[in-house]
Amino acid sequence: GESVGLHLPTLSVQEGDNSIINCAYSNSASDYFIWYKQESGKGPQFIIDIRSNMDKRQGQRVTVLLNKTVKHLSLQIAATQPGDSAVYFCAENGPGGATNKLIFGTGTLLAVQP
Amino acid sequence: DTEVTQTPKHLVMGMTNKKSLKCEQHMGHRAMYWYKQKAKKPPELMFVYSYEKLSINESVPSRFSPECPNSSLLNLHLHALQPEDSALYLCASSQEGLAGNYEQYFGPGTRLTVT
Numbered sequence: 001g002e003s004v005g006l007h008l009p010t011l012s013v014q015e016g017d018n019s020i021i022n023c024a025y026s027n028s029a030s031d032y033f034i035w036y037k038q039e040s041g042k043g044p045q046f047i048i049d050i051r052s053n054m055d056k057r058q059g060q061r062v063t064v065l066l067n068k069t070v071k072h073l074s075l076q077i078a079a080t081q082p083g084d085s086a087v088y089f090c091a092e093n094g095p096g097g098a099t100n101k102l103i104f105g106t107g108t109l110l111a112v113q114p
Numbered sequence: 115d116t117e118v119t120q121t122p123k124h125l126v127m128g129m130t131n132k133k134s135l136k137c138e139q140h141m142g143h144r145a146m147y148w149y150k151q152k153a154k155k156p157p158e159l160m161f162v163y164s165y166e167k168l169s170i171n172e173s174v175p176s177r178f179s180p181e182c183p184n185s186s187l188l189n190l191h192l193h194a195l196q197p198e199d200s201a202l203y204l205c206a207s208s209q210e211g212l213a214g215n216y217e218q219y220f221g222p223g224t225r226l227t228v229t
Contacts, residue, residue, distance in 0.1 A: 008154050043204050043206075043221050046219065089157075100164065100169070101159060101162065101170060104157055106155075
């Protein structure tokens with residue numbers, strides 16, 4: 001969903017469950033996508049990226065899926081832990097592709113219940 | 115060293131003050147960025163420097179003045195700010211190249227309050 005005003009979309013999960021955070025991107029010409037994690041009081045931390053010539057990429061406990069047909073990106077976190085609690089942002093590169101301009105999504109708050 | 119450092123961590127300034135935010139990285143990155151982030155919102159790009167030259171200015175008001183003295187340092191000079199400029203100011207850096215895009219590494223930010 002999209003955030004309205006000061007309210008971030010929130011995903012609440014139990015510790016140990018898998019989490020799926022979704023993101024709809026806007027520009028069909030974007031060819032580079034990133035997921036960032038931002039904990040309270042800190043700067044965004046890089047999690048994983050994917051280029052448009054791929055539809056799936058795996059990291060440690062995380063998987064990013066890209067569906068270019070519907071302009072959808074998702075982040076899957078396996079065996080979610082309390083330390084995963086944070087705001088997660090997807091980002092796409094700017095119009096034209098080969099630029100340094102990142103456009104961030106509205107963010108999702110992941111709340112992990114012990 | 116994969117760290118971007120920012121100083122100060124917190125800054126309170128009046129509307130008539132002049133202050134500067136500083137950012138440093140030693141990863142050999144040739145692209146550096148300033149972002150502004152309001153509470154519960156995503157970061158918004160302000161400026162991009164590529165090889166010490168300003169390459170993107172996102173129509174930022176002139177009361178914000180960026181400077182890139184060398185490839186490791188990035189400053190943001192502040193003058194005559196408004197209370198609505200209060201926010202978290204984030205610096206980031208990345209590789210620069212024609213092959214495509216690279217992940218941006220962010221600093222912890224400077225929490226700015228304008229009174």
